[in-house]
Amino acid sequence: MNLFFQQIINGLTLGSIYGLVALGLTLVYGILHVPNFAHGALYMVGAFMSYFFMVDLGVHYWVAMAGSAGVIAVLAILCERLVFHPLRNSPPIHDKIAAIGILLFLEAVVQMFWGSDFRRMTSPFTGIMNFDGLIIPEQRLLIIVAAFVLVFVLQMFLRKTMTGATIIAMAQSREGAFLVGIDANRVAMMTFAISGALAAIAATLYAPINLVYPAMGHLVIMKAFVIIILGGMGSIPGAIVGGMIIGFAEAFGGFYISTAYKDIIAFGLLVLILSARPQGLFAKGAH
Amino acid sequence: MLFKLGSLLMKPGAKMAMLAFALVFPFLASNEYQVYVMASAFVWAIAVYGLNIITGYCGQLNLAHGGFFAIGAYTLGLLTADAGWSFWPAFVAALLVTAALGFLVGVVSLRLKEHYFAIFTLCVGFIIYLLIDKWEELTHGPIGVRDIAAPYGFGVVDFTETTPFYYLVLAFLVFSIWFMSRLSRSLLGRTFIAIRNGDELAQSLGINLMRNKVMAFVLSTTYAGLAGALYAGMVRFIGPEEANIVHTFDMITYLLVGGIGTLTGPLLGTVGIVWITQSLQFLEEYRMIIFGPLLVILVIFFPRGITGQFLTWMHHKAQSIAPANKRKESKVVNTQRREVENNA
Numbered sequence: 185m186n187l188f189f190q191q192i193i194n195g196l197t198l199g200s201i202y203g204l205v206a207l208g209l210t211l212v213y214g215i216l217h218v219p220n221f222a223h224g225a226l227y228m229v230g231a232f233m234s235y236f237f238m239v240d241l242g243v244h245y246w247v248a249m250a251g252s253a254g255v256i257a258v259l260a261i262l263c264e265r266l267v268f269h270p271l272r273n274s275p276p277i278h279d280k281i282a283a284i285g286i287l288l289f290l291e292a293v294v295q296m297f298w299g300s301d302f303r304r305m306t307s308p309f310t311g312i313m314n315f316d317g318l319i320i321p322e323q324r325l326l327i328i329v330a331a332f333v334l335v336f337v338l339q340m341f342l343r344k345t346m347t348g349a350t351i352i353a354m355a356q357s358r359e360g361a362f363l364v365g366i367d368a369n370r371v372a373m374m375t376f377a378i379s380g381a382l383a384a385i386a387a388t389l390y391a392p393i394n395l396v397y398p399a400m401g402h403l404v405i406m407k408a409f410v411i412i413i414l415g416g417m418g419s420i421p422g423a424i425v426g427g428m429i430i431g432f433a434e435a436f437g438g439f440y441i442s443t444a445y446k447d448i449i450a451f452g453l454l455v456l457i458l459s460a461r462p463q464g465l466f467a468k469g470a471h
Numbered sequence: 472m473l474f475k476l477g478s479l480l481m482k483p484g485a486k487m488a489m490l491a492f493a494l495v496f497p498f499l500a501s502n503e504y505q506v507y508v509m510a511s512a513f514v515w516a517i518a519v520y521g522l523n524i525i526t527g528y529c530g531q532l533n534l535a536h537g538g539f540f541a542i543g544a545y546t547l548g549l550l551t552a553d554a555g556w557s558f559w560p561a562f563v564a565a566l567l568v569t570a571a572l573g574f575l576v577g578v579v580s581l582r583l584k585e586h587y588f589a590i591f592t593l594c595v596g597f598i599i600y601l602l603i604d605k606w607e608e609l610t611h612g613p614i615g616v617r618d619i620a621a622p623y624g625f626g627v628v629d630f631t632e633t634t635p636f637y638y639l640v641l642a643f644l645v646f647s648i649w650f651m652s653r654l655s656r657s658l659l660g661r662t663f664i665a666i667r668n669g670d671e672l673a674q675s676l677g678i679n680l681m682r683n684k685v686m687a688f689v690l691s692t693t694y695a696g697l698a699g700a701l702y703a704g705m706v707r708f709i710g711p712e713e714a715n716i717v718h719t720f721d722m723i724t725y726l727l728v729g730g731i732g733t734l735t736g737p738l739l740g741t742v743g744i745v746w747i748t749q750s751l752q753f754l755e756e757y758r759m760i761i762f763g764p765l766l767v768i769l770v771i772f773f774p775r776g777i778t779g780q781f782l783t784w785m786h787h788k789a790q791s792i793a794p795a796n797k798r799k800e801s802k803v804v805n806t807q808r809r810e811v812e813n814n815a
Contacts, residue, residue: 219586221593270771276585277532278770281727284720285770289763296757402716406597409590417586444605451594451601455579458591462582 186317191435197324197393199431200331204386205404206411206423207338208379214355214418215375218268218279222286223383224405226263230256230384231391231400232294235305245308249388253381260380261373269372295398307392327389334385335424338378342420351375355418403447410454429453489738493641497634510637512745513644514701519725519737520647521694526723527732528660529687530667534719535576535592538599539692541714543569543699545603545610548709551620558622562700569696570689577688581681584670593716600714615710622704630704640701644738647694652734654690663687667732724762727769730778739777 205227212220233255237248267282309322342348353361354371362368387400394400411430415422430450438446497506518540525533546568550561580591603610610616622630622639630636654660662683665673674680703709729740748758773780 213586217586219590267767267771274770274774275530277526277530278774280532280586280589281723282767282770284723285763285766287763288720288759288766292757292759292763296760402597406594410594413587413590445601448598448601448605451598454591454594455598458583458587459579462587 187439189318191439192432193318193320193324193328194439195428195432195435196328197431198434199428200327201386201390201427202404202407202411202430203424203427204331204334204382204389206408206415206427207335207420208382209405209408210412210415210418210420210423211351211355211375212379213412214420215351215372216268216272216279217276218283219409219417220379221280221283221405222263222290223379223408224401225287225290226256226260226380226401227383227387227404228398228401229259229290229294230380231305231387231396232298233384234388234391235298235303235396238305245388249385252388253384256380256384257377258380260376260383264372264376268376269369291398291401298398300398303396305391305396309392321393323389323392327393330385330389334382338382339420347374407450410450413454414457490645497637503633506633506637508745508749509742510633510640510705511702512742513637513640514698514705515722515725515745516738516741517640517644517647517701518695518698519722519729519741520651521691521698522722522726523651523691523732523737524654524663524694525687525691527726527736528655528663528667529684531581531684531687532589533592533688533691534589534716535596535599536691536695536722537716537719538596538714539569539573539695540699540702540718541599541603541709541711542572543696544703544709544713545616545699546696547700547703548616548619549610552616552618556620558620558704561620562622562704565700565703566693566696569699570693573689573692573696574685576692577685581684581688596714596716596719600711600716603714604711610711613711615708616703617708619703619707619709621707636705640705643697643701647697648734648738655734659683659686664732721762724766727766727776730776730780731774733776733778733782736776736778743777 205223208226209220209223212218212223230252233252234248237243237251238245241248243251263286267286268279271278271282307323307326309326311322313320313322313325340348342352350361350366350371351374353364353366354368354375358368361371407430411426412419412423414429415424415426430453433449433453434446437449441449493509496509500506500509518536521539522533522536525531525536543565546565547558547561550556550564551558554561556564576592576595580588580595583591604612606612622636630639662673662678665676665678666680666683670680699713702713725740725744726737727740728744729738730736744762769776775783
């Protein structure tokens, strides 16, 4: 029974990370209708930034996380300004190719500075909690709690503040948002900044139980895409629910079916679902 | 002057000149390695022509292309190294396997549009990579496949040597380009372009979207399989890295630099970039620092690549030379120009 609960904890941890990454992706898609393939690279650079702050500058874990979130937010805004904004009227295939260009560039730059070695990032939360045989590492608990807090804060921001409401308005109807005088550029930049910061925080949370290396974003971003297709592209609750579905499917699949193939489970799920429902599980209508 | 040079390139003679250059290249090359590099550039060019069918002509961004390249390579590799087949039967099998798998993947994935299709094929490419990496009983996993048979010659030619192999690859490349040029002029090719320009409009003209898209997809994966099989016969050792998504991104770069949706673009882009990366060895590892921004700059400023840009420029030149043309005629010129671009 304990093993079963252990898998629930694992599923929650994975689901939290995937959910955070997918949230950023879905926010950007909701506003600009761009599938940002570079999002995984932002996640990876976020982990390296935290690593850099902690190891080379010797700052505390939390400070490193905040610094990394800030850096990646700026980087994401730059991507929007320099790449996606000039392409806003191009055919959709161009956005995707440009996003791939950013991805390749960021990965190569990180590889140039840090090499392709696997690095271990330390965290102050190395303890292990033992609830009557159920073992929960502190870092995993931190991930789950942090994800829930972030999602809550983000929801509050989007629902209760004026600036947050402009993002929702843009996602609901571009023209309608223009009519009431919402500045599209500001909203786009803000969305990219939030999405980048979420990716950096997710990476910093996950890095201590995983490793830091230039290709670390590949699997995560692909799973995040699976998640937002599952949850409907542009849907915020969909990203969170989808993240949990994939997280649990992986934790239980990896434990009860096969560890070697656990990464395929998410993609297999996607193939199955899209074969049956080409518009995704929760999508209201195709764009 | 430049304009005349341009019109020269448009003439069929230019293609003959390029072919003649390719034919004498082994004699001009200073060492065997250069011939080898050129042969590998041709192999990649064949794969890029495949990508051009589905992405350039039909407008669907296929991110599993590198995966199908690897399937072609692995089919040939496993059949010759493990099952003991000889090269040419395994070669044909590689084409059939990639076509069949392309059909299966196409039927499922092409029901999805635009972003969904790109993301789906990205995942398919990754599944292919994971399967090759993890399914050790079949693919030997990360160890890779060794002792792949080389193509045996018919009669006097021995394809295990670099120069004869170069001509073999060249023959396949010429065939691929010839096929492409026939395709782009045919009703089928025009149907693909109609789908790219607007699938709802195409559908309203009575075009069966699904059938044509699947057709384009199968053709493109078969090209990838052909290139993969040739690649396996050339390097004789393959590993899971052949399915790495990076190869797909490389091919997209070649395609965009050369000119997406054009006939000479894939060749120019592939051969050009392969030689540039070869001559700047330090670029090999960090080539993406230049390729990444290059992709972005290309799609923002020159979305049609070298060939497309060149044709647009020629068109403007032609118009400024004959400014007296009536507006009515310029419309005709415009359609003609589009035709030329699709066939160039």
